[in-house]
Amino acid sequence: xxxxxxxxxxxxxxxxxxxxxxxxxxxxxxxxxxxxxxxxxxxxxxxxxxxxxxxxxxxxxxxxxxxxxxxxxxxxxxxxxxxxxxxxxxxxxxxxxxxxxxxxxxxxxxxxxxxxxxxxxxxxxxxxxxxxxxxxxxxxxxxxxxxxxxxxxxxxxxxxxxxxxxxxxxxxxxxxxxxxxxxxxxxxxxxxxxxxxxxxxxxxxxxxxxxxxxxxxxxxxxxxxxxxxxxxxxxxxxxxxxxxxxxxxxxxxxxxxxxxxxxxxxxxxxxxxxxxxx
Amino acid sequence: xxxxxxxxxxxxxxxxxxxxxxxxxxxxxxxxxxxxxxxxxxxxxxxxxxxxxxxxxxxxxxxxxxxxxxxxxxxxxxxxxxxxxxxxxxxxxxxxxxxxxxxxxxxxxxxxxxxxxxxxxxxxxxxxxxxxxxxxxxxxxxxxxxxxxxxxxxxxxxxxxxxxxxxxxxxxxxxxxxxxxxxxxxxxxxxxxxxxxxxxxxxxxxxxxxxxxxxxxxxxxxxxxxxxxxxxxxxxxxxxxxxxxxxxxxxxxxxxxxxxxxxxxxxxxx
Numbered sequence: 001x002x003x004x005x006x007x008x009x010x011x012x013x014x015x016x017x018x019x020x021x022x023x024x025x026x027x028x029x030x031x032x033x034x035x036x037x038x039x040x041x042x043x044x045x046x047x048x049x050x051x052x053x054x055x056x057x058x059x060x061x062x063x064x065x066x067x068x069x070x071x072x073x074x075x076x077x078x079x080x081x082x083x084x085x086x087x088x089x090x091x092x093x094x095x096x097x098x099x100x101x102x103x104x105x106x107x108x109x110x111x112x113x114x115x116x117x118x119x120x121x122x123x124x125x126x127x128x129x130x131x132x133x134x135x136x137x138x139x140x141x142x143x144x145x146x147x148x149x150x151x152x153x154x155x156x157x158x159x160x161x162x163x164x165x166x167x168x169x170x171x172x173x174x175x176x177x178x179x180x181x182x183x184x185x186x187x188x189x190x191x192x193x194x195x196x197x198x199x200x201x202x203x204x205x206x207x208x209x210x211x212x213x214x215x216x217x218x219x220x221x222x223x224x225x226x227x228x229x230x231x232x233x234x235x236x237x238x239x240x241x242x243x244x245x246x247x248x249x250x251x252x253x254x255x256x257x258x259x260x261x262x263x264x265x266x267x268x269x270x271x272x273x274x275x276x277x278x
Numbered sequence: 279x280x281x282x283x284x285x286x287x288x289x290x291x292x293x294x295x296x297x298x299x300x301x302x303x304x305x306x307x308x309x310x311x312x313x314x315x316x317x318x319x320x321x322x323x324x325x326x327x328x329x330x331x332x333x334x335x336x337x338x339x340x341x342x343x344x345x346x347x348x349x350x351x352x353x354x355x356x357x358x359x360x361x362x363x364x365x366x367x368x369x370x371x372x373x374x375x376x377x378x379x380x381x382x383x384x385x386x387x388x389x390x391x392x393x394x395x396x397x398x399x400x401x402x403x404x405x406x407x408x409x410x411x412x413x414x415x416x417x418x419x420x421x422x423x424x425x426x427x428x429x430x431x432x433x434x435x436x437x438x439x440x441x442x443x444x445x446x447x448x449x450x451x452x453x454x455x456x457x458x459x460x461x462x463x464x465x466x467x468x469x470x471x472x473x474x475x476x477x478x479x480x481x482x483x484x485x486x487x488x489x490x491x492x493x494x495x496x497x498x499x500x501x502x503x504x505x506x507x508x509x510x511x512x513x514x515x516x517x518x519x520x521x522x523x524x525x526x527x528x529x530x531x532x533x534x535x536x537x538x539x540x541x542x543x544x545x546x547x548x
Contacts, residue, residue, distance in 0.1 A: 156381075158381045161377070165345050165347065165373065166398050168398045172398050177383070257384045
């Protein structure tokens with residue numbers, strides 16, 4: 001076996017093209033495996049069969065409505081989680097007494113497997129979109145809350161003193177210092193939160209209801225249209241990717257002074273690195 | 279502990295800053311730590327007082343007490359003749375503070391950073407940025423108005439921090455080792471700049487420093503402090519007229535004063 005040496009020879013592949021090459025190689029391997037290993041299409045259809053099913057799915061009556069419902073549930077749940085998460089995270093960061101009183105309860109609720117609450121939430125909020133919005137919000141809340149709390153607490157001491165010396169009003173301190181300081185943390189929490197919000201909406205639709213992409217996935221499974229099921233999953237992945245990219249866009253628009261951080265791992269302090277080209 | 283009222287003596291009117299037997303004790307895990315003890319000083323209008331001391335002698339604590347960031351354990355601090363109380367900081371209009379680090383906000387460009395004190399007072403955007411640009415010119419940062427802080431060198435950041443402190447036209451300027459993080463050459467240059475700026479702005483100044491040459495070069499008086507607990511060991515008058523240029527540092531008189539101070543300061547370490 002020979003390893004290619006990128007310095008001495010071989011093709012020079014532009015950086016932007018490499019992920020596409022990886023995806024293409026993955027799909028090609030998949031396709032070849034399914035054809036040659038005799039895998040039943042009920043277990044794993046070939047990618048081209050899924051592509052055909054996707055084209056059919058998009059043309060189905062009611063498809064747009066399924067997408068719309070899932071998207072609205074996700075965004076509503078995420079919106080509620082963002083508002084409550086930021087408000088509660090800020091309040092707890094401002095008041096150590098409140099934090100000591102409330103945080104243990106929040107953490108305890110957090111370790112409950114929330115998906116197990118789904119049947120209960122459907123019992124309480126019905127089979128309509130409301131229960132899905134609540135599930136979505138419950139799932140997305142915690143990362144936004146905990147990152148806001150962390151961000152508000154990691155405001156630079158020296159800058160707080162500066163605002164003290166300048167005799168700043170609390171509202172100015174919040175708007176001009178604390179919120180911008182916590183911004184990168186909050187957006188990291190939102191990046192995690194948006195993905196969980198989609199999961200919440202889908203799981204809710206699995207369990208109860210007759211509309212939405214989660215429902216559609218279950219329906220396709222029951223019709224044994226496995227390629228269509230994969231197509232639904234592909235649509236969900238696309239929605240997830242778009243929403244995640246939207247938060248990433250918001251990050252670059254709102255906090256351009258801060259170089260990108262990986263989700264779930266807030267940096268200690270904003271650092272200027274060479275990673276801005278990404 | 280003295281509990282003098284708010285009565286303003288005639289004498290105090292001439293004094294922008296007075297410390298009367300001020301002490302500060304911090305409660306630590308291994309008992310109380312006396313940081314400062316029996317500190318008395320007074321600064322006349324327009325005077326620059328250098329507070330010179332080794333690391334850990336509590337000289338920064340003096341600045342923090344005056345700025346209202348800490349409360350003294352004993353003694354009285356008066357700014358423009360008015361005593362600071364537990365719940366009363368100096369009027370923000372009286373005060374400009376430059377810390378050891380520039381403490382610029384990374385999400386604002388330089389002119390918004392410099393204009394921050396005015397923004398906090400509700401001054402409109404056009405007006406405050408106009409003023410900020412004038413001060414940026416004064417500190418030699420014209421052309422950098424729209425640059426973000428992360429793109430400036432350490433010396434330029436401190437210039438911006440000085441402009442930010444001066445934008446409210448403070449009567450009292452507190453400088454906490456503002457050039458401590460800079461290299462010796464930049465530091466010399468910044469000292470000359472600071473002198474020039476002070477001639478334009480004429481504000482009473484307290485300079486905290488551990489550099490003997492800097493304390494003498496800029497100061498009208500130098501307060502030499504002992505190591506912890508910080509006390510004032512001796513006050514030196516600096517006779518050289520302003521403006522001073524860097525060549526002053528090579529003169530015999532300057533070096534004699536530096537030598538006296540160094541002997542005094544290094545004496546503690548024996």
